[in-house]
Amino acid sequence: MTETAAARDPTLAAAVRRATRGQRLAAAGLVAPLVLLLVCSLCLPIASLLGRAFYDPTMADGLPRTAAALAVDTGATVPGDAAFAALGADLAADLKDDTVFRVAQYLNTILPGSRSHVLRAARGARADAPYTRESLLAADPFWGEPDTWFIIRSGVKPFTSTYLLAAIDLQWLPTGGIGPVPPGQGIYRLIFLRTFLIAAAVTAITLVLGFPLAWLLATLPGTVASRLIMLVLLPFWTSILVRTAAWTVLLQKFGLLNDLLLWLGVTSGRMEFMYNRTGLLIAMTHIQLPFTLLPIYSVMRTIDPSQMRAAYSLGARPVSAFLRVYLPQVMPGVMGGCLLTFILCLGYFITPALVGGTADQLISNFISDYINVDLNWPMAASLSFILLGATLTLSLLFARLVGGGRVRIF
Amino acid sequence: MLLSPYATLLDRVRVFALLAFCGVVLAFLVLPIFVPVPLSVNAEAFFTFPLAGFSWRWYDEVLNSTQWREAIWHSLVIAIGATLLSTTLGTLAAVGLNSPRLPARRAILAILMAPLVVPVVITAVGAYLFYARLGLASTFTGIILAHAGVGSPFVVVTVSASLTHFDDALFRAALICGARPLTAFRRVMLPLILPGVLSGAAFAFVGSFDELVISMFLASAQQRTLPMQMYVGLREHLSPAITAAATLMMSLSIVLLIVADRLRSRR
Numbered sequence: 238m239t240e241t242a243a244a245r246d247p248t249l250a251a252a253v254r255r256a257t258r259g260q261r262l263a264a265a266g267l268v269a270p271l272v273l274l275l276v277c278s279l280c281l282p283i284a285s286l287l288g289r290a291f292y293d294p295t296m297a298d299g300l301p302r303t304a305a306a307l308a309v310d311t312g313a314t315v316p317g318d319a320a321f322a323a324l325g326a327d328l329a330a331d332l333k334d335d336t337v338f339r340v341a342q343y344l345n346t347i348l349p350g351s352r353s354h355v356l357r358a359a360r361g362a363r364a365d366a367p368y369t370r371e372s373l374l375a376a377d378p379f380w381g382e383p384d385t386w387f388i389i390r391s392g393v394k395p396f397t398s399t400y401l402l403a404a405i406d407l408q409w410l411p412t413g414g415i416g417p418v419p420p421g422q423g424i425y426r427l428i429f430l431r432t433f434l435i436a437a438a439v440t441a442i443t444l445v446l447g448f449p450l451a452w453l454l455a456t457l458p459g460t461v462a463s464r465l466i467m468l469v470l471l472p473f474w475t476s477i478l479v480r481t482a483a484w485t486v487l488l489q490k491f492g493l494l495n496d497l498l499l500w501l502g503v504t505s506g507r508m509e510f511m512y513n514r515t516g517l518l519i520a521m522t523h524i525q526l527p528f529t530l531l532p533i534y535s536v537m538r539t540i541d542p543s544q545m546r547a548a549y550s551l552g553a554r555p556v557s558a559f560l561r562v563y564l565p566q567v568m569p570g571v572m573g574g575c576l577l578t579f580i581l582c583l584g585y586f587i588t589p590a591l592v593g594g595t596a597d598q599l600i601s602n603f604i605s606d607y608i609n610v611d612l613n614w615p616m617a618a619s620l621s622f623i624l625l626g627a628t629l630t631l632s633l634l635f636a637r638l639v640g641g642g643r644v645r646i647f
Numbered sequence: 648m649l650l651s652p653y654a655t656l657l658d659r660v661r662v663f664a665l666l667a668f669c670g671v672v673l674a675f676l677v678l679p680i681f682v683p684v685p686l687s688v689n690a691e692a693f694f695t696f697p698l699a700g701f702s703w704r705w706y707d708e709v710l711n712s713t714q715w716r717e718a719i720w721h722s723l724v725i726a727i728g729a730t731l732l733s734t735t736l737g738t739l740a741a742v743g744l745n746s747p748r749l750p751a752r753r754a755i756l757a758i759l760m761a762p763l764v765v766p767v768v769i770t771a772v773g774a775y776l777f778y779a780r781l782g783l784a785s786t787f788t789g790i791i792l793a794h795a796g797v798g799s800p801f802v803v804v805t806v807s808a809s810l811t812h813f814d815d816a817l818f819r820a821a822l823i824c825g826a827r828p829l830t831a832f833r834r835v836m837l838p839l840i841l842p843g844v845l846s847g848a849a850f851a852f853v854g855s856f857d858e859l860v861i862s863m864f865l866a867s868a869q870q871r872t873l874p875m876q877m878y879v880g881l882r883e884h885l886s887p888a889i890t891a892a893a894t895l896m897m898s899l900s901i902v903l904l905i906v907a908d909r910l911r912s913r914r
Contacts (some may be wrong), residue, residue, distance in 0.1 A: 257748050270736045274732070277796075278796035278797075285780075453669045468676065476897075523679060608864070625766070
């Protein structure tokens with residue numbers, strides 16, 4: 238009552254605000270510690286990771302003289318003598334503190350094979366005779382290529398869109414403008430597509446398996462249903478690693494599943510299930526099934542069974558009663574469960590690493606490899622940027638569909 | 648319940664087919680989890696049935712090797728730390744969220760629920776790069792902070808659910824009777840929402856105890872956790888000790904599931 242009266246009367250509104258300030262501060266104070274923890278343990282780390290997608294000081298730090306020389310040399314792609322001398326001096330200096338490896342790594346990721354050119358030039362530098370344009374070109378014609386200088390020119394600017402473009406298989410062309418990367422080098426669209434397709438397949442399979450079971454659980458009398466729900470919750474509570482370990486054991490060539498199939502006569506020889514798409518889909522479906530099922534079940538439980546009986550008694554056939562009375566009401570649960578599974582599948586990492594083959598690695602596995610193996614942080618950051626964008630977009634859709642937080646999955 | 652008293656033969660066939668289908672799906676869900684159990688007491692180092700004989704040797708290997716014991720100990724320390732932190736902060740936040748006067752509710756909810764939707768690799772990589780600069784990489788503090796953040800939404804959700812059954816008038820009555828807010832919380836509100844707090848804590852504990860990806864990026868050999876030890880085992884040398892460890896971890900999950908279920912039915 239006071240709220241609506243306050244809305245009409247500005248002085249009253251101010252008075253209400255003053256009177257409730259203590260309550261507002263108390264509520265904010267209670268929430269503040271957790272928000273602070275999440276800002277420190279989640280928001281800032283992610284922001285600093287994503288920042289690396291745009292900001293990469295490797296080349297600017299590694300080649301400071303070249304950067305300065307190129308800043309005044311804005312003519313053709315291949316610059317004048319001063320930039321060559323600066324590059325020679327930079328490479329010689331970098332060899333002393335190992336920065337040269339990072340510069341070589343940078344060039345190599347964009348122009349495969351250039352690592353050896355950089356290292357050879359750096360090692361060939363002599364203190365008594367600094368590199369000139371002529372001596373550098375004589376040592377290695379690589380340094381006269383427009384492509385080389387194009388990459389150096391764009392690299393020495395610390396703010397870059399190179400990596401984000403590379404994450405969707407695009408690049409800046411030496412001729413200006415944006416174009417596709419050379420054939421054979423673009424892999425990321427394929428990996429994103431693979432991640433989305435596997436997520437979609439797992440979502441579809443869990444829906445087909447989970448929908449009838451959810452219906453049965455919602456229809457059975459309470460005591461039986463609550464026992465069976467425990468069976469669904471048990472895998473939900475069991476560690477993903479334990480379940481992946483179980484599948485690793487089951488899916489072996491001489492494992493239990495192959496024994497069972499041979500015994501049943503379904504197959505005549507032993508099948509390969511590990512380290513391929515089939516095994517990955519089986520293991521991911523097993524892990525995600527409760528996530529799809531439980532939101533559907535929680536919506537189904539709220540539907541009064543007498544509605545279906547009313548539809549039958551009004552002459553509806555079972556199929557049309559299901560399609561026109563039941564399904565529209567459970568759709569929020571179905572959409573919620575499917576979106577939840579799809580979102581979670583996009584971030585899968587452990588299961589593909591352990592059960593999938595090399596052709597089944599998802600985007601998270603590539604992000605991890607870029608951090609741990611290739612030490613290419615900007616590329617990992619760019620892939621994360623796109624993955625996070627897709628995930629957050631879908632999550633907003635999820636919140637819109639199920640009204641944020643109203644789905645009870647446990 | 649499933650069949651009407653006037654069911655035709657076709658109806659009976661349909662219901663039977665549905666029951667059979669659901670039975671297969673339930674078996675698919677549950678049976679694989681128990682596969683490691685018989686193998687963990689197998690006398691031989693094979694993953695095949697029939698078993699060669701009964702033996703505790705793999706449990707002996709897990710419980711008596713320094714590597715596994717240290718891993719279990721690290722996991723317990725991290726999980727208990729993360730559970731205490733996320734349960735305390737999560738309960739406070741849920742009480743704050745329960746107030747209708749909370750400003751910027753949507754933005755706060757978005758931040759609080761973010762750990763559920765952000766792919767865990769992104770959280771892990773971000774924490775790895777960020778904590779390295781703060782000197783928190785390869786420390787228990789860093790891993791506990793990251794795990795507490797990821798586990799907190801479960802606490803917020805379960806405590807919020809029990810707060811919907813809590814009558815705010817009780818809290819105000821305590822204040823009017825002269826209790827300080829902290830006393831009113833401790834003596835009136837907390838006992839009533841305790842099932843929600845504890846089941847949230849159980850979720851946070853299991854989440855941290857099972858967590859692999861964040862630990863993999865943040866931990867060095869000095870903080871190697873049980874899931875990391877299992878991951879290495881699965882990846883490099885598949886030994887039946889894994890099945891013993893898996894059985895132990897699963898037993899813990901079952902115990903916590905039963906505890907959480909009891910708590911939920913009390914709510």
